[in-house]
Amino acid sequence: MNPPHPPSPRRIRRTRRVLAAAAVLTVATAVTATVIVAGSGSGSSLAGADDAKDANGAADGLRHTAVEVSTGTCGRGWSRPQAGTQVFDLHNASSTASEVDLTDPRTGRIYGEVEGLAPGTTRPMTVDLGSGSYAFKCLQDDADAVTGPTVVVAGTRPQGPAAAPVNQHDLIPPTLAYQKWVGQRIGELAAGTGTLEADIDRGDLAAARRDWLTAHLVYERMGAAYDTFGDADATINGTAARTPGAVGDPGFAGFHRIEYGLWHGEAAASLRTPAAALDSAVRTLRDGWPEQRMDPAAMGLRAHEIVENAEQFELTARTDYGSGTNLAAARANLDGTRAILDQLRGLLAPRDAGLARLDAALDRAQAALDAQQHGGAWTPVARLPHAQRQRINADFGDLLEQLAPVAAIFEVRRTA
Template structure:
């Protein structure tokens, strides 16, 4: 990247993949730690589902097309490599084939996926861990769910099963009634025959699917929460501008942090901010001299100047531009529309963003306040979880573990704060740094099921 030709980069809402070359020039931070093992709306309403990206790519949590997910206790996915070809010796002719033992030591049953024969082939149901070899004999790609036809609970799902291909669904079934639902592209869903697994074996873990309609109330509530923060943000950047205009750089350093943390608590809304996010909180390209490029703007441009000895005269224009962009964001927020389908994913992305950029010092331009930012990010994740909790409680039996993971990380980060002062990353003791890294990694593991639970699924 070139600082002269590339726009400033903002760290992403961590979630869909890949590395970036974006890193601050001359960061005052420690080296990177070793890794720890659809609805149209009125203005201010809900946006139609569409992917949002920021200046860097994201690592998505939801299963890729063709991946098979066994819906486990917290909906953490067991992904099996699917391939075309054999059905493990089973028949899909609808005559009640018997499950056969395959090379993996598990019983396999061949199941047809089509509008005319959805679920055909499951003639001898039994409890226990087993594999369904799902073969799409139709003409369109299809999703496949294994569910309780009465409650709607999902025990397994498969996405993107192409015509003529076979993929495997690994499940652990207890006694009860089940049915396959086939959802071909551009065609109504078809539910296959109900099949009863005999006996008295407890059923395995399942989850209730979440619809976009379910997510509209918490999304609207979150939009209102963001709107309430906008006034604080604008007042903060206004104060920062006033400090610099009168040459009080000591006050500017204090007020810079206060305003920046307000912005950093808004993590789930960054995608909706669009280009404003880069203008307000962008970072410089990782090339020599990039911090001097005219396109480097926003909070981090002001941070760089304040902590690298630049005079107030050099910071007046960047501070005024930041304040203007924040004001425009505040004034336009009532017209913004967030996508309900992204709410669950955002909770995970915020902390992944924290791990990748704040805990490595990539976004430190001299203030040494990455841990304060991490703490603000955690507040943002807490807010999303609080709004999603009514939907999450009946769907995630591991929710107490998630709550504990949030509390542990908060305790770790609070220990690095001393009033308005925060310990820079390079001054953390090794044990303290390792504990923060480990607890951040654990929280990410606990949040991954949240993203999977709120992956909106078709119902018809």
């Protein structure tokens, strides 16, 4: 007996955090009063003996300052602030886990964050301090948020990267707009699977191969909605286990089941049932979509996941069942990434100084894929010249780095 077919790869979520690549956000302080520091980084006359060790550089060559985290002593330990890149070693002195943000107390912009700081543990926060106001905010489990004293770095030195926090309410309008866009695509998808079924019913497999790709690419553009699709995703776009005979598993269904048959010489009669099942699943999804609700808090992360999954499954041809169209699918995935970024752009533009670099990275990745389409046919991944395959992989790697700040910016943070 063949093993059960795995879920659609689009529902496999990798657990590594993307926040680290979102640029080192800056830091804030706490003492018992406001401290003003010269923009040149000179020490303050208010410094105490407890901060003498701050001047000592660590092995990384950066200035380190020990900062205490608790509801009663949030930010204690920093009394000689200075500008520049440095490290705050945050120690959780409480009995519960904590999140620590470095904020501008006037605007709420976040310059640095550490999450999941366990009791009794110490973790570093690397920041680039420019001229401005800073305060540590300690958000401990089952307790109100506490903001420590404000520290002011005087002068004209530019501040490091920061982002105004985004709340759930901010994300509702773009989420609803994107959900409406997905509904329109599902309508296109239903028309496409209906055409594909009709091709197969009349035995026109040449037309079926053409129309299979058209419909499949519509589905590949909707990546941010796959989790909301639930079990329908596996039914529509599931894959077979990578074991001998797994493609014969009755649970192997949807686009890839039909792809396997169309490009492995199966007769039209053997594909009629899978084609009808695919069309039925799509129409059920279309009819129920108005009742679905996407999670606004996941919108920024989905933009990153679409490209991550394209890199993992399309650029490796792990989801090729004969058509050799993985690069076309990856290209459709880029369209899907643009679609969600278009809805988020109004919130993203004032928060992401690297937005132009992100747009350029998308353009490069798109151009690299478009170059592999020749007269309507796509180069299979296995036939890519080595240099071109490396170029495409590098472009997607760069794009993932540029998308990491988007996931960080749109993470809904606790504020109270």
